[in-house]
Each structure stands twice: as structure tokens, then as C-alpha cells.
Amino acid sequence: MSTDIASDEHKFVQFKLVLLGESAVGKSSIVQRFVKDSFNDFKESTIGAAFLTQTIDLDSDTTVKFEIWDTAGQERYRSLASIYYRNAQSALVVYDITQKASLDKAKYWIKELQKQASNNIVIALVGNKTDLEEERQIPTEEAQAFANEAGLLFFEVSAKSGKGIKECFREIALKMPIEETLKRRRDRKRGTVDLNKRPSTNEQQCAC
Amino acid sequence: MHPSQTDPYDNLSISAVKQKHKLSKKASKMSITAESIIPDGLLDRQEPISSLTAENVENTETGFISEQPSLYEESIEPDNQQIKKIKSTGVLNTETGGPRLEINKGDNQTSHHKQNISTDEPTVTWSNTGSHSSSINITNSNGTFVDSPSSLSPYINDTQNHTSSGSLEQSSILDRLSLVESVTHTPSSCASMAPFTNFGFTPDFSDHKATERVFFSKKKHFFILSSAGKPIYSMNGCDDIVTVYAGIIQTIVSFFQYHPDGSSQHIRSVTAKDGIGKTVKLVFADRSPILLMTSSSTGESDAQLAQQLDIIYSFLIATLSKPHIEKVYEKRDNFDLRSILGKADISCLDAICNDLTNFGNPGTIVGGLECLNIRHKTRKKLDGIFLKHRSENLLYGLLVAPNGRLVSVLRPRLHTLHSLDLMLLFSMIYDTNTFKSTVEEGTDHPSGTMPLATNEDFWVPICLPKFNPNGFLYAFIQLVEMKDELLLKLHDLNTDVLGNQYSYVNNNLGKGTQLAVILISAFKDTFFEMRKASHAIVQDIKLNRTVFRELYKSVVGTQGSDGTTGFPNGRVSPIEIPAPLIKHFIFKSRRYTQFVSSNLQGSKVEMRTQDDIKVKGQIMELYSHLRSRQMQNVSIKATGNQVGGIGNTLSTGQKEKYVDIIEWSVNGDLVTGVLISSPSYDLYAISNGGVINRASLLKSCKRIVRWCLDNSDRLLIKTGATF
Numbered sequence: 001m002s003t004d005i006a007s008d009e010h011k012f013v014q015f016k017l018v019l020l021g022e023s024a025v026g027k028s029s030i031v032q033r034f035v036k037d038s039f040n041d042f043k044e045s046t047i048g049a050a051f052l053t054q055t056i057d058l059d060s061d062t063t064v065k066f067e068i069w070d071t072a073g074q075e076r077y078r079s080l081a082s083i084y085y086r087n088a089q090s091a092l093v094v095y096d097i098t099q100k101a102s103l104d105k106a107k108y109w110i111k112e113l114q115k116q117a118s119n120n121i122v123i124a125l126v127g128n129k130t131d132l133e134e135e136r137q138i139p140t141e142e143a144q145a146f147a148n149e150a151g152l153l154f155f156e157v158s159a160k161s162g163k164g165i166k167e168c169f170r171e172i173a174l175k176m177p178i179e180e181t182l183k184r185r186r187d188r189k190r191g192t193v194d195l196n197k198r199p200s201t202n203e204q205q206c207a208c
Numbered sequence: 209m210h211p212s213q214t215d216p217y218d219n220l221s222i223s224a225v226k227q228k229h230k231l232s233k234k235a236s237k238m239s240i241t242a243e244s245i246i247p248d249g250l251l252d253r254q255e256p257i258s259s260l261t262a263e264n265v266e267n268t269e270t271g272f273i274s275e276q277p278s279l280y281e282e283s284i285e286p287d288n289q290q291i292k293k294i295k296s297t298g299v300l301n302t303e304t305g306g307p308r309l310e311i312n313k314g315d316n317q318t319s320h321h322k323q324n325i326s327t328d329e330p331t332v333t334w335s336n337t338g339s340h341s342s343s344i345n346i347t348n349s350n351g352t353f354v355d356s357p358s359s360l361s362p363y364i365n366d367t368q369n370h371t372s373s374g375s376l377e378q379s380s381i382l383d384r385l386s387l388v389e390s391v392t393h394t395p396s397s398c399a400s401m402a403p404f405t406n407f408g409f410t411p412d413f414s415d416h417k418a419t420e421r422v423f424f425s426k427k428k429h430f431f432i433l434s435s436a437g438k439p440i441y442s443m444n445g446c447d448d449i450v451t452v453y454a455g456i457i458q459t460i461v462s463f464f465q466y467h468p469d470g471s472s473q474h475i476r477s478v479t480a481k482d483g484i485g486k487t488v489k490l491v492f493a494d495r496s497p498i499l500l501m502t503s504s505s506t507g508e509s510d511a512q513l514a515q516q517l518d519i520i521y522s523f524l525i526a527t528l529s530k531p532h533i534e535k536v537y538e539k540r541d542n543f544d545l546r547s548i549l550g551k552a553d554i555s556c557l558d559a560i561c562n563d564l565t566n567f568g569n570p571g572t573i574v575g576g577l578e579c580l581n582i583r584h585k586t587r588k589k590l591d592g593i594f595l596k597h598r599s600e601n602l603l604y605g606l607l608v609a610p611n612g613r614l615v616s617v618l619r620p621r622l623h624t625l626h627s628l629d630l631m632l633l634f635s636m637i638y639d640t641n642t643f644k645s646t647v648e649e650g651t652d653h654p655s656g657t658m659p660l661a662t663n664e665d666f667w668v669p670i671c672l673p674k675f676n677p678n679g680f681l682y683a684f685i686q687l688v689e690m691k692d693e694l695l696l697k698l699h700d701l702n703t704d705v706l707g708n709q710y711s712y713v714n715n716n717l718g719k720g721t722q723l724a725v726i727l728i729s730a731f732k733d734t735f736f737e738m739r740k741a742s743h744a745i746v747q748d749i750k751l752n753r754t755v756f757r758e759l760y761k762s763v764v765g766t767q768g769s770d771g772t773t774g775f776p777n778g779r780v781s782p783i784e785i786p787a788p789l790i791k792h793f794i795f796k797s798r799r800y801t802q803f804v805s806s807n808l809q810g811s812k813v814e815m816r817t818q819d820d821i822k823v824k825g826q827i828m829e830l831y832s833h834l835r836s837r838q839m840q841n842v843s844i845k846a847t848g849n850q851v852g853g854i855g856n857t858l859s860t861g862q863k864e865k866y867v868d869i870i871e872w873s874v875n876g877d878l879v880t881g882v883l884i885s886s887p888s889y890d891l892y893a894i895s896n897g898g899v900i901n902r903a904s905l906l907k908s909c910k911r912i913v914r915w916c917l918d919n920s921d922r923l924l925i926k927t928g929a930t931f
Contacts, residue, residue: 045550
């Protein structure tokens with residue numbers, strides 16, 4: 001891994017991503033579709049939170065690895081949410097296009113993220129279950145308008161059919177501060193290398 | 209039709225309470241002989257078993273897993289003092305051949321038994337909440353309240369009417385089996401080689417869509433409701449039915465709770481018998497703001513049912529914690545708790561209720577946890593691995609094999625774990641699909657057979673009710689697949705197992721081939737610390753050749769050269785002991801609150817199906833029945849009201865052993881159940897397929913006990929890794 005980081009040919013960066021949203025909107029299903037490309041109709045509610053990883057190759061020389069917190073949506077876990085989004089660089093706030101109330105909950109989470117999470121967190125508003133188009137309660141335009149206003153990425157996806165999932169994560173990956181992260185790492189790396197490589201001269205200077 | 213107008217239970221409950229309902233019965237008689245004998249040689253002081261037993265009794269130090277008395281406090285504890293008295297006077301019952309019990313069995317059979325559930329002799333028992341507990345018997349025959357002497361356990365009422373309510377315990381098994389009157393048999397050498405007798409155990413599962421008709425055909429019900437009568441959970445029934453019954457249950461409970469004179473009492477149980485001799489028991493538990501009720505026709509005792517309600521209640525505490533529940537009801541006493549329970553919680557409750565109905569979890573029947581049978585040296589090595597990677601905020605570490613079998617435990621020196629807490633935690637992992645992996649599209653996997661997810665880490669807040677019902681702990685959970693190609697190759701294990709769909713391993717009706725590493729911390733933000741420790745532990749287990757191979761042998765099983773056999777050696781077969789007369793046994797160490805469950809001895813087919821819910825249910829129902837008789841017997845002794853006959857308590861000095869042997873006949877075959885209980889262990893065993901010489905049977909049991917004691921280091925976890 002360290003060679004990946006060091007080499008200029010292949011860029012490998014890692015970011016934390018958290019999923020938030022009301023219970024039963026399909027957060028775990030979105031993650032399962034993204035990570036395993038599978039879907040379970042009878043997925044039960046998440047207990048606590050699950051931690052998974054998945055990589056995306058953005059192009060031939062850039063790989064982004066997401067460390068994903070798939071959190072439980074139920075009210076009783078709300079007090080735990082801060083430990084999951086605290087260091088996150090990106091967040092997927094999910095609502096169910098067939099459940100009017102789930103968008104309100106999404107707005108609540110967005111507000112909380114904007115207040116509590118790190119300043120440059122990339123937030124995506126994601127409407128799930130587009131496979132249930134006939135039961136839709138939230139028009140695309142309404143959610144899109146809200147997302148634009150709040151400065152969020154916006155996607156409509158279906159975890160069941162897989163539609164839009166890959167694109168959604170890819171878009172988020174593209175928004176990640178890849179170059180900055182690499183630069184910071186290089187600087188840090190160079191720093192340590194410098195110290196190790198020229199200890200003698202430094203010491204001599206200091207000793208004098 | 210409104211359910212309450214047609215529901216026999218409703219009639220039953222109300223009539224029991226109001227003493228209106230009268231019933232004429234035509235009783236036919238059916239006789240039962242409960243056989244009890246003194247085991248030959250089992251009490252011999254020179255025997256190693258006895259001396260070991262004595263040693264265990266003297267040693268007051270207990271194992272690290274405890275089984276809180278509270279589990280039984282309402283039923284057994286008051287009796288314990290009485291038992292001590294018996295001990296000190298040294299009752300030695302030398303009767304052989306127990307007295308005959310009579311069961312009244314109504315013969316007015318009609319096609320629809322529901323309508324015949326009638327209050328033959330409903331016994332309503334409850335006790336004062338005050339310091340002196342009085343118990344009152346209500347019988348509907350004369351409609352009078354009869355005060356029985358105070359200071360007796362409420363459950364004693366059952367035993368006072370012993371010939372009616374007491375023996376009714378057997379009704380469910382009697383529905384299908386007939387007990388054999390006398391036992392004078394010749395030995396039969398091939399007894400246990402015969403296939404395990406099928407006595408028609410039919411599993412019964414939770415059904416949330418049940419219509420009235422289905423609802424009443426159910427063997428067992430569990431209800432959770434709020435003190436205000438709002439339904440929280442019901443094992444069976446659609447919403448309409450559940451809402452009505454929640455109201456009725458609440459009414460019954462409050463009828464006893466609030467008396468005009470200001471006193472308060474609690475209803476504990478109602479026992480009723482229908483026209484065809486079937487007993488239905490209703491047992492209540494008031495854990496205000498939560499009420500619980502179970503209705504059972506499976507023949508368990510009040511104490512057993514009360515214990516089951518405690519398990520259900522504890523689950524609720526485990527998910528929500530006590531303060532959380534109290535808080536929501538303080539705010540609004542008609543709060544609907546269902547709104548904060550998720551699908552996974554309901555599945556978990558369903559799974560627990562199904563297990564309690566189908567005798568699916570031996571732990572809840574014999575009380576305790578099962579450990580993985582593994583070499584003592586390997587366990588020590590595992591302890592070492594846990595200690596090596598222990599991090600600062602780690603409270604408990606557990607390594608768990610499929611079916612919730614403990615492999616290794618890391619714990620602070622002064623803290624023990626409660627078996628119920630662990631059972632609930634395991635239930636959460638194995639019975640919900642939160643921890644299961646979603647499978648590839650197109651493959652048809654029933655949800656029960658989905659493998660656990662091995663590429664995820666989980667962080668789960670859980671309240672361990674017996675550890676501390678008031679706060680949450682945080683469990684890091686990592687699942688490790690043992691059937692991993694790289695690992696199999698690395699440790700020179702047969703990789704054929706990966707592709708062989710027909711091997712035991714793949715057909716495993718148990719719960720998979722994954723190990724679970726559970727690290728429990730008291731702090732919610734220690735996920736990454738636990739993760740680091742867990743990954744290091746898993747790495748060490750995977751790379752240590754002896755440890756991995758040993759674990760693999762016990763969990764997955766090794767394959768023969770033909771690739772067809774693959775039985776895990778995590779369970780012993782009675783024939784290996786050798787105890788050839790025994791088909792199956794469970795040995796429970798009381799000191800460590802752990803038990804050893806054997807393989808079902810016999811053909812490969814049988815071994816493959818031994819985890820099948822039906823086969824397991826048959827065996828465990830018999831054990832539950834033996835346990836129920838034992839508990840009942842304890843009550844009888846405690847009252848001094850010795851109706852006798854069920855088991856003999858043998859007392860020699862400080863040592864006391866209880867032995868109970870029952871025989872059932874099933875279509876001409878015999879099934880024998882044995883329970884031997886001493887202060888340090890319980891042995892449940894069954895034998896079938898032919899007639900058996902009693903002395904040889906007990907000799908086999910004795911061998912099992914000795915074998916378990918001799919091998920206790922590999923069968924039980926004695927201290928675990930402590931820090």
C-alpha cells in the first residue's frame with residue numbers, strides 16, 4: 001500500500017463516508033449494492049452500525065477507497081450518529097421517494113451535518129427506490145431544488161435494480177479532495193524521509 | 209365477528225377470574241406410573257464421581273458465567289430454604305417404584321377443541337406484593353376464595369391440587385405418547401442403534417398474519433404490552449386480534465392489581481383444562497411499565513414459563529435499556545413502543561419465541577451456555593492471543609463458534625458474565641439478518657441460511673440486562689469464515705469441502721461455519737481501538753496452524769479421503785464415551801453454568817438431521833419435561849405436602865441427588881428419559897429403540913458423568929483469560 005501512496009503513477013486515497021437517513025429508506029441496501037452488487041428484499045433494520053470498505057477506480061491511475069459507515073436509521077440510535085460522521089469527508093443522506101416524511105428527516109440530517117460535521121464535508125442527497133416510480137410521493141424537481149439551494153449533490157437511485165448507484169458513488173469520489181490529500185501525504189512523507197536521510201548533518205549543525 | 213366474542217381464551221380467562229364458568233365433565237381415566245428408583249451405585253462414596261461432587265459442593269467459588277437467581281427468584285427461591293431443611297433432616301426415600309398418578313382426561317371430544325377449552329379446575333394464583341406473601345386458590349367449582357397458609361410460594365398451589373393440575377404437566381407429551389406402567393425389562397444390547405423414534409413433534413412458528421382460526425391453533429403465545437394495554441409485540445396474530453387481547457390481558461392484570469380496599473395483588477398464572485384433557489396455562493409477568501403474558505399448551509410448568517417471560521423481557525431491556533423504556537412511558541403512558549422497535553428486533557423476538565415454543569435452545573431449558581469442545585491447550589493458546597491484543601478500553605472479549613458455542617472468553621478478574629446476557633447477544637447476531645451477507649442475485653437463499661457477513665465490522669450498542677440494565681455497552685463484532693480457500697491451503701486442510709454441496713458442512717443445519725469475535729467496550733467511541741484489536745486477534749488465529757486446525761476440526765469438521773464424511777468433532781457421541789445405551793445427553797455443570805450437548809448417536813442421516821428443528825425439538829421437549837417434573841418435585845417437597853412419586857430426592861449427608869426415569873411408549877417403541885441431578889451437575893439423557901435394563905442404563909449415565917468430569921477442561925471454560 002505504501003508503494004501505491006509513494007508512487008506518482010498510481011494514486012491511492014482513502015476517504016470516510018457515512019450514510020444517514022430515516023429507518024427503512026434503504027441505506028444498507030444501497031451499501032450492499034455498491035459493495036457486493038447484491039440485493040436482499042427482506043433486509044431487516046440495521047442494529048447499531050456496520051463498517052465496510054469499497055474501492056472505485058476513477059481512472060487508470062487513481063483509486064479511491066471508501067470506508068463506509070452504514071448507520072441504523074432508527075430514532076433510538078440517533079445519539080450515536082455523531083461518532084460516525086465526526087471525521088467523515090462525505091455523507092450520503094438517503095430518503096425514500098415513496099415516503100414524504102423521509103425527506104423531512106433527510107433535511108434534519110443535512111442541517112445537523114452542516115452544523116456539526118467538518119466544514120468541507122461533501123453531502124449528497126439521495127432519493128432511493130426509483131423502481132417504485134408509481135408510488136412516488138416526492139417529485140424529483142422538489143428534491144433537486146432543495147439540494148441546489150443547500151449546495152448538495154443530488155441523485156435518484158434504486159438499490160433494488162442497481163440503477164444510479166455506481167454513478168452516485170463515483171460522483172462523490174470525484175468531489176473528494178484527492179490532490180490535496182496526496183499532497184499533504186507527500187509533504188508529510190518527505191518530512192520523515194528528510195529527517196531519516198540526513199541525520200548526521202543536522203546533528204552536526206545542532207551540536208555546533 | 210369480534211374476536212373477543214368468540215375466543216375461547218377470553219371465556220377462559222374471564223371465567224377463571226370471575227368464577228362464573230361451570231363445567232360438567234365426563235372424565236375418563238388414564239393411568240400413569242412415574243417410576244423412580246435409587247440408582248445402583250450412584251451414591252457410593254468411594255466412587256470418583258461422588259468424591260468429585262463433594263469437592264465441587266464444598267468449593268464455593270463459581271465459574272465466570274452466572275445464571276442469576278432472579279431468573280428463578282419468583283418460583284424456586286422461596287423453595288430453596290425449604291430444600292435446605294429437607295437436606296438437614298436427611299430425607300432418604302427408599303421407595304422403589306413410584307406411586308401411581310391419575311390423570312383425568314375428559315372424553316367429550318369434539319372436532320373443534322377450541323370451543324372446549326373450559327375451566328375444568330382453573331387455578332388462579334397470585335401473591336401479595338407486601339412483605340408477607342400469601343397465596344390464594346380460586347376454584348370455580350364452589351366459587352369461593354380459599355386462603356391457604358401464608359409464607360408459601362404461590363406456585364405451591366399447583367402442587368396442592370397435585371392430581372389435577374400437577375399431573376397435567378404431562379398432557380402435551382401424553383397427547384402423543386403413553387407412559388409405560390411398569391418397567392420390568394430385559395437388557396437389549398442394540399437399543400441405541402435403532403433410529404431415533406419419531407413421536408410426532410411438530411414445530412410451530414410465529415405468525416403475524418394469523419387469522420383467528422390460526423391464532424387459536426397455536427401451541428404457544430407470547431405477548432408484550434404496556435401497562436396501559438397497548439400492544440408491543442405478539443408472537444402470533446394480526447393487528448386486530450393482538451389489539452383486543454392486549455386489552456383483555458391488561459384488564460385481567462389490573463382486576464387483581466387494584467382492590468377496593470386499596471391492597472394490591474399480582475396475578476401469576478391461570479391453569480385450565482379443556483374438554484379433551486389439554487391443559488392451557490396462562491402465566492403473567494408484571495414489569496411495569498411492561499406487562500408480559502404467555503399462553504402455553506406445551507406442558508411446561510409455571511416456573512418454566514415465568515422464566516421464559518423473563519427472557520423475553522430481558523430482550524426488550526437488551527435493545528432499549530431500562531431507563532429508556534421508563535422514560536418514554538413517563539412522558540406518555542399510552543406511548544406506542546412499537547414505533548421504536550425495528551424489523552430486526554421483531555425478528556429477534558420471533559426467533560426467541562420460536563425457540564421457546566419448539567424447545568430449540570437447550571440453554572433456556574437446562575439453563576446455561578454451551579462451549580465448543582476443543583483441546584485444553586488450544587483454548588489456553590486462544591486465551592493467550594486475546595490477552596496479547598487486549599486494549600485499554602476492552603471490557604469483555606468473546607470468541608464464539610456457530611450455534612452460540614463459546615470458545616474463549618477474556619474478562620476482568622472480578623467480572624463474570626451472565627448466561628442470559630450472552631444468549632441475547634448471540635440471538636441478536638444469529639437470528640437477525642443485520643449480520644448476514646446479502647447473496648448474489650438469482651440464488652435462492654431462504655433467509656435462515658444466509659451466511660454471516662465476513663467483510664463487514666459491526667458496532668452494536670447493547671444493554672446486558674443482568675450485567676447492568678441501566679446502561680449500554682458497545683459490542684464490536686467481526687465474523688470470520690473458516691472455509692476460506694487460502695486458509696485451507698495454508699494449513700493443509702482438504703479444500704474439497706469448498707465445492708462439495710453434499711457434505712455435512714454444506715448441509716449444515718446448524719448456523720454456518722463462521723467464528724464470531726466479539727469485543728465489548730463501555731465506551732461508544734472506541735470502535736477503531738476494538739477493530740484494531742479484533743483484526744490482530746483474527747490474524748493470529750488464522751495464522752497459528754495448531755489453533756486454526758483445531759478450531760476447524762471442531763467447527764467445520766475434517767473430511768475423510770472420500771470427501772463424504774465431515775463431521776465436526778465439536779460434539780461427542782455417546783458411543784465414544786462409551787455409553788452405548790444412551791442416544792443423546794446433555795450434561796450441565798451447575799458450577800460453571802455451562803452444558804455439554806452430545807451428538808445424536810446413530811446413523812449418518814441422524815447425525816445430519818440432529819440440528820433439524822424437529823429432531824432437536826423432540827429431544828429437548830423430553831428434557832424440558834424432565835426439568836419441569838424436577839421443579840415440581842422441589843415444590844412438593846417444599847410444601848411438605850408429599851404427593852410423591854415424581855423422582856426421589858436422595859440425601860446422604862450433605863450430598864443430595866435427584867433421579868428421575870420416565871418411559872414413554874411410542875407405537876410400541878420405548879423412549880426412556882433420565883434426569884440425574886446433584887448440587888454440582890445435571891445429566892439429561894435419553895435412550896430408545898427397545899427395552900432397557902435399568903441398572904445398565906444408570907451405569908451408562910454414570911460413565912457419561914465421569915467422562916464429562918474427567919474431560920471438563922476441554923468441555924467447559926473454567927476461568928477464561930482474565931486480566
